Amino acid sequence: MKKLDPGTHIDGFLIEGCIHAGGMAHIYSVRYAQSQRPATAPGFPMVMKIPRMAAGDGAENIVSFETELQILPHLHGAHVPRFVAAGDLLRLPYLVMEHMAGQTLQHWLDQPGPLPIETVCRLGMATAQAAHSLHQQNCCHLDLKPGNVLIQPSGNAVLLDFGLSCHAHYPDLLAEELRKAVGSPAWIAPEQIVGVRGDLRSDIFAIGVMMYELLTGELPFGSPITEGGMRQRMWMAPTPPRSLRADTPDWLQEIILRCLEPEAAQRYATAAELAFDLGNPDQVPITQRGKRLHGLSLFGKLRRWIKAAGMEYHPSPLPSQQIGEVPILMVAVPHKDVSDATLYSLRQAVARSLSTRPGARLAVVTVIAPSASSTTDSSRSETQLHRLHLARLKQWAQGLETRGHGLSFHVLEASDVAQALVRYAQGNHVGVMILGAATHGLQMQRLIATVPMRVVRDAPCTVILVKQQLPFEALGKLQTSDSREKYES
16 A cells, blocks of 8 residues: 555545655654544544555455454553554554654664663663563563664653554464464564463563663674574574673673573563663662673573574463462561561461462562761761661561572661552562551551551552461460469469
């Protein structure tokens, strides 16, 4: 179909101009024709997407349009454009959706000179948060690349173009219609190459590719044009970013190379965990990945190749199910007016939760009152106070079995404890929060909204309230002491 001229009318929409001409579709800025504006018209700017259907265009153009038409109306949230209308596939296929203001990641790649490390992390974290929101809705994007990630002026990331996506609740039209791997060659994940679709960790791989390019200016696996070239990433290891850019911190290289692992199980289990590490770089455990300065040895490459040759790829669980199996687990540890029984009970509850959630990440959090002064001495004492509370949290966690679990410690400053815990849970996509139950009687709780009650009311996740109890040894000592007192009396 040829490009539409401004002023063209289509089903009550007025074409204002073409704002993008891609390989698979044209995108136009549109508005309602004044005489046909419905009473329920949305109050935001709109665009119309029309697939290219010329004689030389592939069948994937129309199949990807059908896929996006099937998925987009069922997505919601701040990280996707809102759906408005769709055209008849037999007459004129089109999609009308919200026009999102901002710049795609390609804008930052086009800038001269290296990007600041803070910018790379900020863009990567925003993209990971957007991907996590999509995965919570049981949808995997599967075509994340710089042109499909838009950053709004607020810093929020919006994902575009769902033509290659896979939604667990709807037929996978691309898998049914096309018998080959679909995706953009530079960003496609290894499992997609062999036909596995619907694994949220494929999007994490693509985010790793984008962060690598934002950091170094180069693509980790180049731009292959053949299937054989794409298959090489199933055993290839990219050049470590630190050898391409000397100021790359080891924690950032650790994060990026973990995203780019050829085996999906070796990457981040969820995009929320990736965003968590980008937001807490001082808590990222550094392995050989982060320290590497050179590529793999010949023996290392051969070992990877042999492993890839015998690897079997299996469909992953539903994205929302996978997120639920490996959540970010948060425990709120009080630092004052707390009994040993409460600390013991919290530790036992966390141990039980970790034992039933292999791979879950644990964030140990405490909230302290904010510092009243900003003088140098006060700042120094504030740092010492933070270190003191961090040491106490680490001491509290010493009895936990944390092998196989990410572990981090956080001291928050806030005058409102409940609000601080809820905000932390929201900002870090916490799946389960554990905190002590109120020790006041029910009559008092009816009059006063306690911290646990407020957290349960406002938290965006599952909350486990733990009633304090003493360990058996302490109970035995307490019973012996009570019996002695009775005997002596």
